[in-house]
Amino acid sequence: MENFRFNAYTEMLFGKGQIEKLPEVLKRYGKNILLAYGGGSIKKNGLYDTIQKLLKDFNIVELSGIEPNPRIETVRRGVELCRKNKVDVILAVGGGSTIDCSKVIGAGYYYAGDAWDLVKNPAKIGEVLPIVTVLTMAATGSEMNRNAVISKMDTNEKLxxxxxxxxxQTSILDPEYLYTLPAIQTAAGCADIMSHIFEQYFNKTTDAFVQDKFAEGLLQTCIKYCPVALKEPKNYEARANIMWASSMALNGLLGSGKAGAWTCHPIEHELSAFYDITHGVGLAILTPSWMRYILSDVTVDKFVNVWHLEQKEDKFALANEAIDATEKFFKACGIPMTLTELGIDKANFEKMAKAAVEHGALEYAYVSLNAEDVYKILEMSL
Structure with a gap:
């Protein structure tokens, strides 16, 4: 295990009714708030009205319409609103897209140049406006980490x-806010969580036993509770466990002491950059193909610890059974499992494969991949 520094300092306010603490949290930073949200679901489920009542003594400026794959144009619009209204703190209400967008807005506020510079070169990020989140979707873990993903559609870049x-600084997680999610968002969110775990679990570092056992437990949490949440959308136990698994999957806990690049995420980012598809759906489609492509004597033992399958002498047969189980799980959750179902063909595969290797440093992944390898994985996913 390599040396590491782990510091998860976000204040997590988890459970029913925690939204009541929002005024107390925000007043630490000031009176001027940018309220950032997406397509308006928070108005349908009553959360918007609750926040407006709680924050009646604050000055609120709104940034609405943040896209599922947040765009740099929206970031620029948010930066302008923050500067014009002398915003003290950003309140991101939504899922990972809203939170990611808010993070780059917060960084762009202090940056003299174009916010896209901060996406292409994180070293340019200096001060950032405080971010407070109210989570309405369990998927990305953005509520407890340093990461953000932004799209520039005119150049087919998602970085x-x-x-x-x-x-x-603070994230409010009330599992009841997940009750009204469409089934496909619940399923895609769980696929995203599982992919975050896979990216850190399938790693060249071989002696991080603690991290691997955390990862296996979180995967089994998703496998147990995603079907329950789909069948019973208001099952608090299922929603709570999925929500907490999302935060734990990407707050640094599983990746501490491990080195190397991710694999499926950089490939999926290219899919989303060209076709603007749901991130979790793209990851679910790619994952079994990638697993089959990299299966070898070196990797086979990593596939056998999660599904509680009957042991076999033939490790490869067992590994393939586990990969099949992963694919069947995603399909049973209602996720389309081929790129063809999404209307995607080979037209851009060559460009996407080249960009995935370039942006994702895939030579340093669990199994090193070049553009030809990525092309084949995409082809297997049709």
């Missing part, structure tokens, strides 16, 4: 950036 300064 990750990050800074410790972008970690939210």
């Amino acid at each position: 990750g950036t990050g800074s410790p300064k972008m970690i939210p």
Whole structure:
């Protein structure tokens, strides 16, 4: 295990009714608030009205319409609103897209140049406005980490950036806010959580036993509770466990002491950059293909610890059974499991494969991949 520093300092207010503490949290930073949210679901479920009542003594300026794959144009609009209204703190109400967008807005507020510079070069990120979140979807873990992903659709770029300064100060997690999610968002969110875990679990570092056992437990949490949440949307136990698994999957806990690049995320980012698809859906489609492609004598033992399958002498047969179980799980959750179902063909595979290797440093992944490898994985996913 390599040396590491682990510091998860976000104040997590978890459970029913924690929204009542929002005024107390925000007043630490000032009176001027940017309220950032997405397509308006918070108005349908009553959360918007609750926040307006709680924050009646604050000055609120709104940034609405943040996209599922947040765009740099929206970031720029948010930066302008913050500067014009002398915003003290950003309140991101939504899922990972809203929170990611808010993080880069917070960094862009202090940056003299264009905010896209901060996406392409995280080293340019300096001070960041305080971020407070109210989570309405369990998926990305953005409520407890330093990361953000922003899209620039005119150049087909979807890139990750990050800074410790972008970690939210406080996040409010009420599992009841997940009750009204469409089933596909619940399923895609769980696929995203599981992919975050896979990216850190399938790693060249072999002696991080604690991290691997955390990872296996979180995967089994998703496997147990995603079907329950789909069948019983208001099952608090299921929603609570999925929500907490999301935060734990990408707050640094599982990746501490491990080195190397991720694999499926950089490939999926290219899919989203060209086709603007749901991130978790793209990850679910790619994952079994990637697993089959990299299965070898070196990797086979990593596939056998999660599904509680009957042991076999043939490790490869067992590993393939586990990969099949993963694919069947995603499909049973209602996720389309081929790129063809999304209307995607080979037209851009060559460009996407090249960009995934370039942006994702895939030569340093669990199994090193070049553009030809990525092309084949995409082809297997059709």
